[in-house]
Amino acid sequence: MQTHDVQIDGDLVRKRFIDGKPGGAEREWRALQLLAEHAPGLAPSPVEYGTDLVVMSRIEGTPLFLLPAVPEKELVEAVDRLHSAVPRQVLDQVPQRLWPVERIRDQLLAWAGRWQPKNELADQAVREGARWLSGWEPGERGVRPVFGASDGNTANFLWDGVRVRIVDFEESGRSDRATEVAEMAEHVSCWVHGESEVCFELDSAEERRLLECRRLFALLWVFLLKDEGPRNPPGTFMRAVGRALDRLGRPGRGPSSNGAESNGVLLTCGNSLRNTIMGRRAQSPSMQVRPISVGFSAIATGAPSELAFGVFRLLGWQFSPRLADVGSATLYRADPTAFYGRLNTMIKTRVNIGLINDHWDDLLRVAGSLQTGKVRPAELFRYLTGGGTPTPIGRALIELGKLDRSVYLASYFNDELLRRRVNTQLNRQEARHTLARKIFHGQKGELRQKYKEGQEDQLGALGLMTNVCILWNTVYTARALEQIRAEGKKIATADIARLSPLGFEWLNFLGRYNFSLPETVREGNFRPLRIPGQH
Secondary structure, eight states: OEEEEEEEEEEEEEEOSSOOTTTTTHHHHHHHHHHHHSSSTSSOOEEEEETTEEEEEEEOOOOOOSSSOOOOHHHHHHHHHHHSSSSSHHHSSSSSSOOOHHHHHHHHHHHHHHHOOOHHHHHHHHHHHHHHHHOOOOOOOOOOOOEOOOOOOOOGGEEEOOOOOEEOOTTTTTEEHHHHHHHHHHSSSGGTTTOOOOOOEEEHHHHHHHHHHHHHHHHHHHHTTTOOTTTTTTTTHHHHHHHHHHOOOOTOOOOOTSSSOTOOOOOOOOOOHHHHTTTOOOOOOTTTOOOSSSSSEOEEESOOHHHHHHHHHHHTTEEEEEHHHHSOOOOOESSOOOOGGTTTOOOOOOOHHHHHHTTHHHHHHHHHHHHHHHSOHHHHHHHEEEEEEOOOOHHHHHHHHHHHHHHHHHHHHHHHHHHHHHHHHHHHHHHHHHHHHHHGGGGGOOOOOSSSSHHHHHHHHHHHHHHHHHHHHHHHHHEEEEEHHHOOOOOOOOHHTHHHOTTTTTOSSOOOOOOOOOOOHHTTOOOOOTTTOOO
16 A cells, blocks of 8 residues: 655655655654764765654665575674664653554454455464464563664665665654664565575674564555555465464474574574684674675586585575576475475375484584584585495485475576576675786695695685775775766766775786885875876
């Protein structure tokens, strides 16, 4: 339902509220004023306020759901800034968000009481959800007061090529961090076209509240999507049903005791390995970095290893290779009686579920060994493959990988955006390799040190110089964009999104190296930008 009408007039945006929602304009205006004072630049600037009308400055950018890849770091920075912007003494005077979790709970219970049977799974999700909601009291545990936009729609997060900024505050107010993160994680725009890894810092109490609120918002989307319209792809409602059932714990499996959920969302405790992989460490055991959703690992391969799919799934990751022989790929089924529509005749090979069950405890030990760093992945793969004859644990892991590979293939076939994201990430990796190869031009790019330590020194130096080039490109590209804007010229957001810090045409890798700094740089200033056509 349309809640407002937006008119763009040059550098101004006029937002008129047309749905009669009480207080929408007031909440929007209050949010813009607060953020203009405490987080300038994060949101539009307030210009004029009238009855059901808010006039604000226009900010340029591309909604996140239109991007081939989400700028995770900048998104987290924007949300963190929003949550921490308003001082506590000011925040205490701000009214609550329009829909607190208690109000959502009560509304869902009312809707559940009027639910008309739809299909077996949807009806089951509503029944199980109502049973849980009837006994759920949110309480104050895990509540870290923040100022929240209270709308997880990725259309409200705009990327201008440098930073993420936020619009649409008609439901904003005083909230808590776990609720706001949960609403974003479960919003249909965050998963309908695929997921990206986004990490926020939460303590253990907030993590518990996050899981409960994700369950709440997953159920909310079951009701909001029950009458599917043209805005979302066909099947979105049943995907929402599946997510709700996963949050509730499907019958026969029960809620996951460690928080890992079947759709690939990882929220496990003691997540030291993932924090290391992502390059972020928690400051204390009570403040862990928690990923909202699974990250992507992309490699080019003609025969993706089912063992790799199994290991990634065991750790809560999604292995996402670019497939060279996708036309001849094999799909597997777990249930011999299941009907897969047009694919039914293609999915004939069964997965050995019994083998997975028999070695499940061993597989959990494998995951624990990897998470704690007790064993290196390369050593583990050598052991599990047994020189061409996999061990029993290796065979169980391969069977698990067959399941995950089949799910991935189905998504890969059906989702063009997923294919584009995998290709984009792989192209980035290859571009970095190209830059590194350009830097390592001596000795034909070969490691010539005889000893392991010497080879590691060479690789360490190569990584350092590659990062130096990337940083230099990033800084001076940003300065060039600022200069162009200062001259009054407009830059298309789509053009900015295609800029890469991995170029090297302007870098000279050959000749004599002079490490003396110009006076300007020694004083902490930047080098002057070159004017095109001048040397």
